[in-house]
Amino acid sequence: MWAYEGLWCKILPGRADQRAIVEELPPPPAAGASPDSVLLVFAAHELRPAADRAALFAEAARVLRPGGRLVPVEHLRDTANTALVGPGPWHFRPRATRLGHAAAAGPRPVAGRRIGGLVTAFAFRRPGA
Known part of the structure; x- marks a missing residue:
């Protein structure tokens, strides 16, 4: 899985876009x-x-x-x-x-x-x- 545009994503073979959104990311920690x-x-x-x-x-x-x-x-x-x-x-x-x-x-x-x-x-x- 990886983060992309605020979402956790993973590759799902067979999908046209080759990724599926899994869930929203938690808010990032403070600096x-x-x-x-x-x-x-x-x-x-x-x-x-x-x-x-x-x-x-x-x-x-x-x-x-x-x-x-x-x-x-x-x-x-x-x-x-x-x-x-x-x-x-x-x-x-x-x-x-x-x-x-x-x-x-x-x-x-x-x-x-x-x-x-x-x-x-x-x-x-x-x-x-």
């Missing part, structure tokens, strides 16, 4: 409210418009407590992924795009690591405490 970490696991690449991806990173950064971590985990558009799956998943974004979204949202990079050769996990820290 810096509580989470020590926000995980975005295989989520950002599903948002095609750049503005939507930027909004996802901005909202994740907004709710993190000062000093909290933002951890996106994604396939990247790179040689390894293209060699495995071909040119089909062009919605995978390059490393620079991921770093740019996080930098624009405010958190600063602290780590990045390849997992199993095809997936990359980043860690960003929200400034403060």
